[in-house]
Each structure stands twice: as C-alpha cells, then as structure tokens.
Amino acid sequence: MADAASQVLLGSGLTVLSQPLMYVKVLVQVGYEPLPPTLGRNVFGRQVYQLPGLFSYAKHIVKVDGRAGLFKGLTPRLCSSAIGTVVHSKVLQRYQEAEQAEPGTSKKEPVSSLEQVLKETSREMVARSAATLITHPFHVITLRCMVQFIGRETKYSGTLSAFATIYREEGILGFFAGLIPRLLGDILSLWLCNMLAYLINTYALENGVSTMTEMKSYSQAVTGFFASMLTYPFVLVSNLMAVNNCGLAGGLFPYAPTYSSWLDCWSQLHREGNMSRGNSLFFRKVPAGKRYVWEERRFR
Template identity: 70%
Template sequence: MADTLSQLYLGAGLTVLSHPLMYVKVLIQVGHEPLAPSMGRNIFGRPVLQLPGLFAYAKHIVKIDGKRGLFKGLTSRLCAGAMGTVVHSKVLQSYRNMKNSECSELGKNDPSSLYHVFEETTREMIARSTATLVTHPFHVITLRCMIQFIGRETKYSGIFSSVVTIYREEGILGFLAGLIPRLLGDVISLWLCNLLAYFINTYILEPPSQVSQIGELRSYSQAITGFLASMLTYPFVLVSNLMAVNNCGLVGGLPPYAAVYSSWIDCWRQLSREGNMSRGNSLFFRKAPAGRMYALDQKRFV
C-alpha cells in the first residue's frame, strides 16, 4: 500500500511538471501551427526554415490564455494517472499471488533466462494494457480539452460534463477512440525494449566478472532500448491521439482544419502518404516541410 501511495504522489508530481510539454506536443500532433516559420540553422550550421519550438509555442499559449492555459486537461490526466497506477499495481499483485500458489519453478531461479524475460514481459503487458483500457476515457477527455485551444471552444470543460457529452454524441465507443493503436504501440514498445535489452546484455556485453564496467553498461541498456523502442513506435502514439479527437465536434478534429478518418488504419495511411508519421516527435529544431501551409490568426502562410 505504501509503495502504491508513493507511486501515486510521484506520478502526480511528474504529470503536473510535464503537462505543458504534452499540451504543446498534442497541438503540434494535430497540425496546429499558429506561428509563422522563421529562418534558423540546423545542427550543421546550415540555414533552414524552422517552425517554433517548445518554448516559443508555450509562450504563445501563455500570451493568449495565461500561465493557467498551459494546464488544460490536467484534471482528467491526473485522474487517469492515479487510476492507472492503482490498476497496474493490483494486476501485478494478483499475478504474484497466482504465481506463488503454483508449483512450477521453471525459470524462476534464473532471472537472466529468456523464459524469465518472456514471463516478466507478459505480466507487465497484461498490467499495462488493463490500466490503459480502464483509463483511456480520461485520456480522450484530456486530448479534447487540449485541442479546444484551436477553436477557442469550451465544449469539454469538466470531467463529468465531458463524459455526458461523449456518451450523448458518440455512445460507449466514443470513450474508446484511438484505443487500438495506443494498445498496439504500448505492447510493441514493451516487447522491443525488453527483448533488445536481453539480447544486448546476453550476447553483446560480457559478464560483469570479466569486465569491471560492464555492470554499469547493463544498467543503461534498458534506458537506451526503451528510448529506441519509443522512437520506433511513435507513429502509434500519433495515430492514437489523432483518432481520439477525430470528428469529435471540435474545430481541431473537423474539416477543413483536419481530415476525417474512417479508421485508424486510414489515418495511418494518410499520414504516411503525407510524410507526417513523425509529426510532433521533436519539439526542437523543427524543420518546416517545403510547400506546406501554416495558419496564423486565420491567415495562411506558405
């Protein structure tokens, strides 16, 4: 219980601190570019046309809505985080209780075995997926609260009223918008991360007894593989967020501002054709695609 409470407090603190970053990221993901591109230089010193980065974008939001404006959707996100932590912990505890009652000891005494990696990854996958399924409605509300910035709407102003609005307009399925690509991305990322870390530690790095610094390198392998896995599965995150706000009655999710997708696969295909599968992945050094249009106070800039 104490561990769960500490996780709740830590998670809430990190959520509050990271919320402005997520807010800017979501607005960029849906294609909202309220500031005109400017000339800058890339990492090689060459002049390029760049879109505003995180700080310039955040400053623009503060100019319009004040500092509190950077925290739109925070309440529903905190609810999702707290509920997800509890569900995740309960599922893992149930799994441990179930395993303790079994007689099989296969792989239990060898945490470095591939069997152990599969067992632990499967357990974590079930826990994460269950938590995601339970908290996804709050995630949908969070995203819709955020993109209201685009059209200056107030349709989603609270958790309860947002729940009523979604149910009235879209039914139960409205709460699951974007769930499938989100689950797929989480599962693929988890397996890639754990399997890559296992193979690196087992077949690339020598045992710690032979090389003194290998133990330290092993501690970084999980973080490195996690970063790589998140980069590879980013398109799932993008598609999931776009589908969560797609055709939801807000300016940011309707034509002519945004396309209406028939399914998440249709969204994936269109983004792929446009070369936008990494949109929002970087919040700095954002090169402006040639020939694209950018909105600035209802005007258009090429």
Template identity: 45%
Template sequence: MPSTPVVVDAAVVLLGATVTTITHPLLYVKLLIQVAGPTDRIYRDETFEVGHEPLPPAVGSTMLGRPVLYLPGFFSYAQYVLRVDGKLGLFRGLSPRIASSTISTLVRGKIEWTSHDMIFRCLSRVATHPFHVMSVRCMAQFVGRETKYSGVFSCIMTIFKEEGLSGFYTGFVPHVLGEVLFLWCCNLLAYLINTYAVDHSFSQASTLRNYTKFVMSITLRVLTYPFTLVADVMAVNNCGLAAGLPPRFPVFTSWLHCWNHLSTECQLFRGSRLFFRRVPVTLPPSVED
C-alpha cells in the same frame, strides 16, 4: 515507524500526480503540435489545411549556414498560450490526465517485468484510455476556442451522449498496439544484447545490463511514436472540435486511414520534436490535364 502499503501507495500516487502536473505544459504543447501542421496539402481533390500553426515560422540557418524556416518550438508556443489563455491555460485537460495517471500508477505498481506484464498493461490501457481521450479533447479545444469539454464529469456526459461507449475508445487500437510493440521489442532486444553482446567476464557487466533496457526504451519510444500520434489524432477526429474536422483534417474512417494519410503527408513524426522544428520541404502537387 515503518510505512504501511497504503501509505506507500498514497505517496506514489501523489508523486505521480505531481510529476503529471509539472510536465503537463510539455504534453499540452506537444498535443497542439500533433493536431497542427505547417502547410496546406491536397487530399482527395480537396484542400486540407493540416492543423493549426498560430505563429509564423522564423528564418534561421543550419550548422552549415544554409537558411531554413523554423516553426515555433515549445517556449514560443507556450508563451503564445500564456498570452491567449493566461497561466491556467497551460493546464487544460489536466484533471483527466491526473485520473489516468493515478489508475495507471496503481495498476503498474503491482506488476513487474514478467510474461504477464503485457496483459496487465493492456488492461491498464483499457481503464485509462477514456481519460486520455477526455484530456486530449480538452487540450485540442484551444485550436478552435471551444468550450465543449471541461471537467471529467462534463466530458463523460458529453462523450456518452454523442458517441456512446465507443467514443471513450477512439484511438485505442493504435495506442495499445504501440505499447505492446514497444514492450515486446524492448524486452527482446535487451535480452539479446545482454545475452550475446555483453562480455560476461567484463567487471561492469551487471551494471551495463541494468542500463540496456533503459537505453532500448528511449530508442524504441521514438520508433513507436507514430502509433501515439495516430491515437491522439483519432481521439479528436470528427468529435465536433475544429482541430479534428476539415479543413484541418479529413474525417477518417479508421486509424489505418489516418496512418496512411499522415504517412502520405510525411507527418508520422509530427510533434516528436519540441525544439528546432523545421518547415518540411514538400513538392507541389502535380496537375493533370
């Protein structure tokens, strides 16, 4: 019996929800690392403890034998969450992520890599970003042990009551800019490589072209990561959670303010690595007489 479009869509949505559930602990730990930081910094004559590192760094060494301090990686962080919140604690903020994944899957399943892809993906981000904000705030509550945000409907009521519609789109601009930049660069570089770098007489040229965009997507995801970080930090900034308030973060006036702050602290790629996280080496702040 042939599958109907409804059955196919339902299967794709179910698969997406399953993958989202399985990978959620990874995203959860990554988010906690994003709103965390290893050291104290000086910011506008005030001391800000940049983030939340619940576990002390461990002494290790590089391949050359030089001693270094390693911050807790995914497994150490996940074990700590398990000790504090139990197994279900690793799935904080899952329900908004499943809702976001479902909407994104349904929208993106109807489009291809065309000139209109940018428009549809931006519209998809408009529809799913509120759920992203809810999920990020639910997960960030671990830092201050709050219970302000719980289920989807509770999050909607809380955000709308305190911040209005704009609260659902905090961090939206850097998120969509990062995605637009990623799509344009990925398509442009793949086109240039396939057109000018791949020898058309090569027997495996067609196979090589199929992998070009995949390789470009991995590389460009790393390069556009700061946009994702800024979007996540802005989603929790000044929303009443300890993870987004002093002394962990200053109250940002805009996402550019957040970007400049993280750039100054050399923290624009914080959370991009879940393993072998080193304590950054920083110079002490200068003291003027």
C-alpha cells in the same frame, strides 16, 4: 498499500511537471501552427526556416490564456495517472500472489534468463493493457480539453460534464476512440524494449567487467527510447483518432479529414509524410513542399 500510494504521488508530480510539454505536443500533432516559420540556423550553422520550438509555442499559449492555460486537461490526466498506477500494481500483485500460492514453488528449477524475460514481459503487457483500457476515457477527455485551444471552444470544460457529453453524442464507443493503436503501440514498444535489452545484455556485453555491468543498467533506458521512436506513429494515430470528428475545430477539416478508421488515418498520414509530426519539439523543420497558411494556422 504504502508503495502504491507513493507511486501515485510520484506519478502525479511527474504528470503536473510534464503537462505543458504534452499540451504543446498534442497541438503540434493535430497540425496547429499558431506561429509562422522564422529564419534561423541549424546545428551546422546554415540558415534555414524553422518552426517555433517548445518554449516559443508555450509562450504563445501563456500570452493567450495565461500560465494556467498550460495546464488544460490536467484534472482528467491526473485521474488517468492515478487509476492507471493502481490498476497496474494490482495486476502485478495478483500475479505474484498466484505464483506464491502454487504448490512446490520453492522446489522449482530456476528458469533460463530468456524464459524469465518472456514471463516478466508478458505480465507487464497484461498489467499495462489493463491500465490503458480502464483509463482511456480519461485520456480521450484530456486530449479534447487540450485541442479546444484551436477553436477556443468550451465544450469539454469539466471532467464529469465531458463524460456526459461524449456519452450523449457518441455513446460508449466514444470513450475508446483511438484505443486500438494506443494498445498496439504500447505492446510493441514494451516487447521491443525488453527483447533488445536482453539481446544487448546477453550477447553484446560481457559479464564480469565493472564497466559492462554499468552499461547493462543503462541498456533498458536506451532501448526504451529507441522503441518509443519506432512506435511513435501509433501514438500519433491514437491521439488523432481520439479527437477526430468530435465537434472541435482541431478534429475537423482543415486540420484533419474525417477518418473512417485508424488504418485510414495511418495511410493518409503516411501519404502526406506526417508520420513523425510532433515527435520532436526542438529544431522543427518546415514541411517540404508545403506552404504556411496564416488564416488557418497550419501547413497545406
């Protein structure tokens, strides 16, 4: 119980600290560009037109809504983080209890390293999926609270009232908008991360060398970053589907067409070359072949 409480507190602290970053990221993902491109220099010193980065974007939000404006959607996100942490730990705890209750557990032969990785990854997948499924309604509310910045709406002003609004207008399914690509992205990222880390640790790094042992401790972080980059389109599509056609300006034309499904959203983003939109908040390049429309605060 104490471990779960400490995890919730740590997770809540990280959530508060990362809220401005996620807020800016979500607005960029839906295509909202309140500031026009400026002439700057890239890493090679060449003059290029660049879009405002994280800090410039955040300053604009503060200018419009004050510092508190950077924390819109924080309450449902904190609820999601806390509930998700508890569900995740409870599922893994049940697995451990079931394993300990099996007769002859101590007499079992040790499993191979690959079998152990597959076993642990499968359990982690179930735990994460359960946490995502239960907390997704809070995730949807969080995104919609943030996207209200575009049209200056107040439709989702509170967590409880947001639940009532979604249920009244969209029914139960409204709470799970964008769930499928989110689940798929999480599962693919987890398996890619763990299997790549296993392959690197087993075949690329030799045992018995101190430097190699240290490198193994970092392989999980490196492969996790690589896996998240590969599966980013699932995150983008999930977030866009969560706000699509929900009555907010950020989920309607001109920012987004009405997608019939997440596959339709995926295909349209792919055709437009926007599969990585919002992936980087620094050194943001102007989209090739598109012009900035000041009245709409976007590119087209």
